[in-house]
Amino acid sequence: MATLLAALALLSLRALPLSAAPHDTLQLKSSLVVEEYETQILKSSGGTFSCGFRNIYTNAFTFSIWYSNSVDKAVVWSANRGSPVHSWGSAITLRKDGSMVLTDYDGTVVWQTDGKFPNVRCAQLLETGNLVLKNSSGNIVWQSFDSPTDTVLPTQRIAGTTELVSTTKLHVPGHYIFRFSDQSILSLIYDETNVSSIYWPDPDYQYYENYRNLYNSTRIAILNDYGVFLASDFAKKHVIVASDRATGIKRRLTLDYDGNLRLYSLNNSDRTWNVVWIAESQPCMTHGLCGPYGICHYSPKPTCSCPPGYKMRSSGNWTQGCMPIIDTTCDGEQDVTFLKLRNTDFWGSDQQRIEKVSLQDCQNVCRRDCTCKGFQYQEGNGTCYPKALLFNGRSFPTPTVRTMYIKLPSRLDISNASIPQSNVLDSIPHRLNCTDHVSTTTMEPFPSYWNRTSGEEPKWFYFYGFLGVFFVIEVFFFAFAWFFVLRRELRSSQVWAAEEGYRVMTNHFRMYSYRELVKATEKFKHELGWGSTGVAYKGILDDDRAVVVKKLGNVRHSRVEFQDELHVIARINHMNLVRIYGFCSERSHRMLVLEYAENGSLANVLFKSKISLEWEKRFNIALGVAKGLAYLHHECLEWIIHCNLKPENILLDQDLEPKITDFGLAKLVSRSGSNQNVSRARGTIGYIAPEWISGLPITAMVDVYSYGVVLLELVSGTRIFDLVKGEDGKVHAMLKKFVKMLSYRLDREQPLWLAEFVDFRLGGEFNYLQAKTLIKLAVSCLEEERKKRPTMESVVESLFAVHLAGN
Secondary structure, eight states: OHHHHHHHHHHHHHTSOOOOOOSSEEETTOEEEGGGTTTOOEEOTTSSEEEEEEEEETTEEEEEEEESSSTTOOEEEESSTTSOEESSSOEEEEOTTSOEEEEOTTSOEEEEOSSOOTTEEEEEEOTTSOEEEEETTSOEEEEGGGSOSSEEOTTOEEETTOOEEEEOTTSSEEEEEEEEOTTSOEEEEEEOSSOEEEEESOTTSOTTTTTBOSSOSOOEEEEOTTSEEEETTBGGGOOEEOTTOOSSOOEEEEEOTTSOEEEEEEOTTTOOEEEEEESOSSGGGSTTTTOTTOEEEESSSEEEEOOTTEEESSTTOGGGOEEESSOOOOSSOOOEEEEEEETEEEOSOBSOOBOSOOHHHHHHHHHHOTTOOEEEEETTTTEEEEESOOOSEEEOOOSSOOEEEEEEETTOOOTTOOOOOOSOOOOSOOOOOOOTTSOOOOOOSSOGGGOOOGGGHHHHHHHHHHHOHHHHHHHHHHHHHHHHHHHHHHHHHTOOHHHHHHHSOOSSSEEOOHHHHHHHTTTTTSEEEEOSSEEEEEEEOTTSOEEEEEEEOSHHHHHHHHHHHHHHHTTOOOTTBOOEEEEEEETTEEEEEEEOOTTOBHHIIIIIOSSOOOHHHHHHHHHHHHHHHHIIIIISSSEEEOSOOSGGGEEEOTTOOEEEOOOTTOEEEOTTOOOTTOTTOOOOTTTSOHHHHHTOOOOTHHHHHHHHHHHHHHHHOSOHHHHHOOOGGGHHHHHHHHHHHHHHHHHHTOHHHHHHHSOGGGTTOSOHHHHHHHHHHHHHHTOSSGGGSOOHHHHHHHHHHHHHHHO
16 A cells, blocks of 8 residues: 555656746756657747657657758757657756756666766757757857757758768668768768768769868868858868758758758748758669669669569568579589679679679689679770679669679579669659569558557547446556556566567667577577676577677676666767677676677687788778777767777678777767776776876877787787787886887888798788888887877878878
């Protein structure tokens, strides 16, 4: 009885009426609650923008900003895209410590401003569409403009760390990104688990042919009030101009779900949006639209089709692409044939480029290689491009003849199969239509129990009326007592549909049950090794995907680290960083589900494997790791430090492409250099910077130091302990002497010692310029004084320069 009374007391408190929200401000210690989402809304002073809870699905809400007067209420920013909150008990609160916090029905923090700000007075929605926090002096201490989702508004700056990510039709982040590339060129990028490529500006042209500047030190862009978009990489004052350039027009620059960047203007008469500029006028140029093996062609509208010998993998969902009708294996000699596809290209995934060869020679190269799926052959100059993956397929007439030959089993009958071709290149921009000639099925974003038809409602009303008042009261008491008293048990066992339904909306980051992971790992049978936070196992998911299940030990100690790791990894997205597919947080179990790398760690390949890692692969690994660290340090929305970079934490996929892993030690710190949350992190002797031991504040330069050690090991093929030959406590002193010796030899310009230093297993087969550059970079990264060390961004530039010089 006492429990029921307590439940009723909580209910009565929850039911207290809340005062209406201010017009454009939210005062300190005030909240907006989801139940009042239609009335508790912030509105900018001129009424252009609204901010509050937005209903995206039944019982699922995001905290968003949208254009008030457009017909579709176009959303321009969301705090919790991909992690919606429930329709009961959720709230956004401006806490007394100055942080704005979004909590779910159970009090879980779903989103919060990145930092606590003293003397915050209020949150205010400006007429520009910018949600800001202001202190008592009226200064802005935080703003939504600094962390956009898929849209940029006029006067909103795009900086080096800014990243727009497309939103899918399921209201979760997609695979398309708009940001400055590693070469400081504003680009559209397709980024998926195994594929990452730039498709705008056109990758078939040089940067100057796309009117861009290369390696500009400035990274900034802005859309002004006139409808003109300017960027630091645009050459010769080249700008993007809206077709209706004028002042006083409501605009938005949005990265749409189909991967195209469009500038929209609001039509005041019918309150709809007009496209006044588009990045890619030909949709088939956008990467990944038709999935693996799919071909985009114009018939005359852009359409997705499978080539002969392949069939659609998932009806109605072209992102899954196509699959072979007959699977081929690498056992024994392959009995294959090649099907000719004129004016067709699968951009990227080239295994190599072979110049001035015959068609027959190109065929033989692909035939002998089991991993080759086909090849592109340029008939004019005899250039051959064998491909390991058929992705970004497109068919259209081009000035340069491109012919694709796909490998198919000889026993496959394709005599009656139609070949996707584009007979007309339509100059009018279209949206992709991938539903032609395909039977589609509607994807249900949530289980059916989320939606109840209107015809079912009267049954419930008659039912309760029939049972009478007393039974209703009993049900009322029981239901709420059950919720408040037993909700922990419900949450632990994951049986309450509300939590499961809206948390698994995102298709690339989901919650796994403990039972699923036990099955995937065969009861944790295949151990891969121990990491800093626990043990890792190999697993196979139900969709046949190989993964690493990282099982964290000592729950009390690891729970905070677990949450930190999720918080960090869920935000990052780069081809040289290991992806996280999901997690398990069930009872005492804390596990991560990560991308699996076929070739294991760099440490195993470099120090233990009998296979010699050829020089070209070593240099590519050095470049890939540098790009991954540069992304963490310079391109993420927040500054991320790895803190434990070493060969064991660099994994190699099937193509020996490096992927940095183990972010259990990575912590987010402010740009001011605060080292909160880093004090508990522990590095590895031999790879940690001297300032770490001295107790100085931890900065990104600790990763630069560790990278320098990894470079020396890559070049020499030897552990740093073996190079310096010192005790654990003397490693830094011995390494310091070793670096001085290297610096002295570099200045003497004597090539003989370099050949002796490079891994003898290469047999002298290495690029002298590249080897010397790597050692020079290592020496600079291992500077005792951290201010003298280069940034990872400058390291990437140096490596790119020597890579281009070598080619």
